[in-house]
Amino acid sequence: xxxxxxxxxxxxxxxxxxxxxxxxxxxxxxxxxxxxxxxxxxxxxxxxxx
Amino acid sequence: xxxxxxxxxxxxxxxxxxxxxxxxxxxxxxxxxxxxxxxxxxxxxxxxxxxxxxxxxxxxxxxxxxxxxxxxxxxxxxxxxxxxxxxxxxxxxxxxxxxxxxxxxxxxxxxxxxxxxxxxxxxxxxxxxxxxxxxxxxxxxxxxxxxxxxxxxxxxxxxxxxxxxxxxxxxxxxxxxxxxxxxxxxxxxxxxxxxxxxxxxxxxxxxxxxxxxxxxxxxxxxxxxxxxxxxxxxxxxxxxxxxxxxxxxxxxxxxxxxxxxxxxxxxxxxxxxxxxxxxxxxxxxxxxxxxxxxxxxxxxxxxxxxxxxxxxxxxxxxxxxxxxxxxxxxxxxxxxxxxxxxxxxxxxxxxxxxxxxxxxxxxxxxxxxxxxxxxxxxxxxxxxxxxxxxxxxxxxxxxxxxxxxxxxxxxxxxxxxxxxxxxxxxxxxxxxxxxxxxxxxxxxxxxxxxxxxxxxxxxxxxxxxxxxxxxxxxxxxxxxxxxxxxxxxxxxxxxxxxxxxxxxxxxxxxxxxxxxxxxxxxxxxxxxxxxxxxxxxxxxxx
Numbered sequence: 001x002x003x004x005x006x007x008x009x010x011x012x013x014x015x016x017x018x019x020x021x022x023x024x025x026x027x028x029x030x031x032x033x034x035x036x037x038x039x040x041x042x043x044x045x046x047x048x049x050x
Numbered sequence: 051x052x053x054x055x056x057x058x059x060x061x062x063x064x065x066x067x068x069x070x071x072x073x074x075x076x077x078x079x080x081x082x083x084x085x086x087x088x089x090x091x092x093x094x095x096x097x098x099x100x101x102x103x104x105x106x107x108x109x110x111x112x113x114x115x116x117x118x119x120x121x122x123x124x125x126x127x128x129x130x131x132x133x134x135x136x137x138x139x140x141x142x143x144x145x146x147x148x149x150x151x152x153x154x155x156x157x158x159x160x161x162x163x164x165x166x167x168x169x170x171x172x173x174x175x176x177x178x179x180x181x182x183x184x185x186x187x188x189x190x191x192x193x194x195x196x197x198x199x200x201x202x203x204x205x206x207x208x209x210x211x212x213x214x215x216x217x218x219x220x221x222x223x224x225x226x227x228x229x230x231x232x233x234x235x236x237x238x239x240x241x242x243x244x245x246x247x248x249x250x251x252x253x254x255x256x257x258x259x260x261x262x263x264x265x266x267x268x269x270x271x272x273x274x275x276x277x278x279x280x281x282x283x284x285x286x287x288x289x290x291x292x293x294x295x296x297x298x299x300x301x302x303x304x305x306x307x308x309x310x311x312x313x314x315x316x317x318x319x320x321x322x323x324x325x326x327x328x329x330x331x332x333x334x335x336x337x338x339x340x341x342x343x344x345x346x347x348x349x350x351x352x353x354x355x356x357x358x359x360x361x362x363x364x365x366x367x368x369x370x371x372x373x374x375x376x377x378x379x380x381x382x383x384x385x386x387x388x389x390x391x392x393x394x395x396x397x398x399x400x401x402x403x404x405x406x407x408x409x410x411x412x413x414x415x416x417x418x419x420x421x422x423x424x425x426x427x428x429x430x431x432x433x434x435x436x437x438x439x440x441x442x443x444x445x446x447x448x449x450x451x452x453x454x455x456x457x458x459x460x461x462x463x464x465x466x467x468x469x470x471x472x473x474x475x476x477x478x479x480x481x482x483x484x485x486x487x488x489x490x491x492x493x494x495x496x497x498x499x500x501x502x503x504x505x506x507x508x509x510x511x512x513x514x515x516x517x518x519x520x521x522x523x524x525x526x527x528x529x530x531x532x533x534x535x536x537x538x539x540x541x542x543x544x545x546x547x548x549x550x551x552x553x554x555x556x557x558x559x560x561x562x563x564x565x566x567x568x569x570x571x572x573x574x575x576x577x578x579x580x581x582x583x584x585x586x587x588x589x590x591x592x
Contacts, residue, residue, distance in 0.1 A: 008300035009288045012147045023357045027268040033119025034261050040117055
């Protein structure tokens with residue numbers, strides 16, 4: 001494997017690992033935060049009706 | 051070099067003839083139960099919460115009441131579609147690690163939009179419901195109707211393939227017979243479920259089902275990546291791609307990678323469009339509570355706009371390596387196959403030993419079907435169905451709303467009542483749904499799905515970018531310029547392979563057509579605005 005390929009492979013590996021980590025953490029926040037946001041949205045829609 | 055007959059887009063590999071094949075022909079009972087449970091939950095959530103929707107604002111933008119996390123879930127749910135996963139896995143399969151640049155460019159552009167709230171911030175402040183509604187406020191009714199027509203043309207062509215690709219995946223991964231009526235039945239069944247909750251609850255149902263779908267898609271995608279990593283490891287993936295593709299498998303700037311500078315520039319444009327111009331993304335910004343939520347939504351979405359490409363690229367590379375290890379052969383043209391070891395410029399087809407050649411789009415479902423263990427397979431299939439349904443429902447409600455509000459309502463003398471507006475939108479949801487079934491059955495794009503989507507979307511967005519950007523940020527932009535720029539979008543049709551064939555043009559790259567159309571639209575808008583300025587321009591406060 002030549003030097004160019006090794007350099008590109010290292011760049012892509014770090015981008016991939018960092019983004020996986022960030023996405024996994026964010027998915028937890030979106031799941032919990034989104035659940036509470038649903039309650040607020042439904043309340044807001046009910047208030048609109050009233 | 052052997053040349054074999056090309057197969058259609060459907061998966062027709064006999065399970066017992068694939069070396070290393072482990073999954074039974076049909077989805078195991080446990081996995082089937084998981085998929086059915088997911089479908090029941092989706093319908094119940096969509097129908098239960100959608101039944102009390104009142105007024106056009108609830109139906110079209112969920113009463114503008116989305117908080118940051120829910121806005122992000124629905125934005126991700128609608129943009130991380132099954133078709134996105136399918137064509138991205140195809141790009142990873144054909145482009146190798148070099149395809150990762152598309153994800154990086156998309157993430158950077160989304161981050162910049164989040165920092166600056168470019169276009170989406172002013173649109174939210176103005177308080178419009180659709181993009182063409184802004185055209186009317188800024189440039190008059192004529193521009194709104196033309197914009198609505200172009201949006202509809204580009205949009206329905208663009209997502210014409212969604213249903214077919216989704217049904218292809220379901221048929222392929224479940225082991226249904228692709229040569230019978232299964233494909234049509236799956237298309238009709240999936241469409242019926244999505245239509246049920248979208249027509250009933252509009253954006254409220256779409257947002258709530260998007261949330262459920264986001265959770266399942268996140269779990270399913272991360273599980274698939276974990277399985278691929280565990281099976282091969284990063285170093286092995288790199289080694290196989292390096293041996294079969296050499297430098298073009300890693301460096302997107304070199305000849306032979308299938309990318310290059312023009313392609314990368316085109317991806318930057320598509321990245322901007324995906325988050326700041328495309329109606330389904332803009333609709334999420336317009337449904338947000340305020341501009342602060344819009345900013346946070348897009349800053350965080352830069353992660354998901356990267357991930358929605360990056361993870362499927364990785365899975366596509368895993369599928370490629372898995373096929374290499376199964377002794378598959380690959381071709382750079384439909385129906386052509388070569389032994390591994392020969393230089394493969396861009397593997398657009400593959401054939402397992404003793405099997406017919408298949409298109410690269412089918413590598414992903416074949417890989418999933420053959421390698422994911424029972425139990426997890428049900429979750430992954432449910433995740434793919436979730437990705438499919440959230441995207442389809444979002445697109446249906448967005449385009450149906452746009453047809454009602456931007457094409458029909460402006461030409462009705464006294465406007466539409468709220469009741470008529472909701473009723474008409476429901477009718478258009480049904481009409482567009484029927485179109486998807488018909489189009490999916492009869493049209494063959496003749497190119498990678500991602501490139502087809504880019505160029506059909508360009509019919510709308512190459513005109514929309516200058517009209518929105520110059521309309522918001524340049525006070526001298528005029529309605530004549532806006533109309534001229536929007537009309538330029540039609541020249542993007544030249545990027546479609548069937549149209550090129552009709553005109554006798556040989557292989558004009560989509561990237562060049564798209565960039566050329568965009569440049570032309572900017573020039574036309576600027577020149578016409580200077581030559582024919584508006585005399586009584588309405589100020590739009592953003």
